[in-house]
Amino acid sequence: MSLFSRSLFFSFLLFSISPLAWGQQDQTAKPQTVAPAPSLTLQEAIKIGLENNYGIRLARTDEQIVSNNVTRGxxxxxxxxxxxxxxxxxxxxxxxxxxxxxxxxxxxxxxxxxxxxxxxxxxxxDGLGMFIAYDRLKALEQQQQQITRATIEESIANITDAYYNVVRESGKIRSLEEALNIGQQRIDLTQGRVDVGVSAKVEVLTARVDYNADRSLLLQQQELLSAAKINLNNLLGRTTVIDFQPIDSIVVTTGLRAEEIVQGILDKNPRLQQARLGVDVARYERRLVRADRWPxxxxxxxxxxxxxxxxxxxxxxxxxxxxxxxxxxxxxxxxxxPIFNGFNQRRLEQNARVIEEQSRLILDQTRLSLDAETEQALARYQNRLQLLELEEENILLARENVNIALARYRLGLLTPLDLRVAQRSQLDAEVRLLDIRFQAKQAETTLRRLSGYLVQENLPRP
Incomplete structure (x- = not known):
């Protein structure tokens, strides 16, 4: 009998006795993964964050104080x-x-x-100072409202990123569990082949070593998932021991247009609006100082x-x-x-003009900074979309490759090393896809935050 015929014979023999052999083998224990926990959607997380986040609550109290100051008295x-x-x-x-x-x-x-x-x-x-002072108070109120809006936007963006990070880490755990499943099949197949005498025991030991290596990765990944949940709970302003299960998947919007983003920044960006109002406040303060020249x-x-x-x-x-x-x-x-006060009036007016010029410089600096952030976010967004398309295609190839490799391994036509390489390639592709999808969503969230649409989309409607 030729070597190929003998291998084929033993392969068929393996398939015929494998159910009995596997039934007699002690299955390699899999580590416990994610325990059942209450579900949590992104909108629920944002709602909780808007109610409990300490940064938002402090900003709202500051806004209330400034609003209380806007009185004619x-x-x-x-x-x-x-x-x-x-x-x-x-x-x-x-x-x-x-x-x-x-x-x-x-x-x-x-x-x-x-x-x-x-x-x-x-x-x-008083030289119309009282009317200028009232306009200044209203401008300060609007400025504080923009500060609150910026805080809310930043918090929503952080909550969104933290939520999708939990989704990403959970996805990596599922990928590792799938790798463990393949590793268990490899152990069982190899043990069956050893039992019928077509493989050496060293192959079973190698399969178990690879399986334990994947178990180690899973345990480390569970720690990363726990840290991601703690971070999200902290952003939501609740105790960090609360467990939950994210049910939203990472869906990246691919139709964001650069011109709409730029226009949104000009119209709605709270940092830019705050800088503009800073110029108005400085102008009112200069006029208020000037009013002291009048009787x-x-x-x-x-x-x-x-x-x-x-x-x-x-x-x-x-x-x-x-x-x-x-x-x-x-x-x-x-x-x-007023007749003479030691040239203090002139000094105050000079300082007021300098402060007004300073506020204009801050406005120009804010514009330049936002332009740079926008270009970087757009470049990152477009790059991640291209990578996402590539990785989504690549994961299909990797999964098909593992299926073929596993089938060939069952027939004895593939070495354990080649099966392990195919398994690692699929796991790496799964991790890369999750990372790229998360990074693309991060870039999308950044663009929505810069353009002012993030608050508009996520604030609860009355």
């Missing part, structure tokens, strides 16, 4: 009204003497005074009551109590004209 447009009340009591020993007359003495004379008034002060002209005119008015009770009043030689009472309305106009 804070801008100085409304009058100030104050009430005052004073009550004094005295006890004195009084001695009066006129010329050669006998002194008039009053011991323990009691007196008291009551003073009550309501005063109004209203600045009616300030205020209206004053008040109503007061004064009552004095003097227990040591003498009428001739008689000691008596004197009571006096005054009450009435007062009003007037106060004009303050």
């Amino acid at each position: 804070n801008a100085g447009q409304l009058p100030g009204v104050n009430g005052n009340f004073t009550r004094n009591f005295t006890r004195n020993n009084v001695r009066q003497q006129l010329g050669d007359q006998d002194p008039r003495i009053a011991n323990g004379a009691e007196s008291n005074q009551l003073n009550a008034n309501v005063a109004l002060n209203w600045t009616v002209f 300030q005119v205020s209206l004053t008015s008040g109503y007061g009551l004064t009552r004095n009770i003097n227990g040591a009043a003498f009428f001739g030689t008689q000691l008596a109590t004197n009571v006096s009472r005054n009450q009435g309305l007062n009003y007037g106009v106060v004009a303050t004209i």
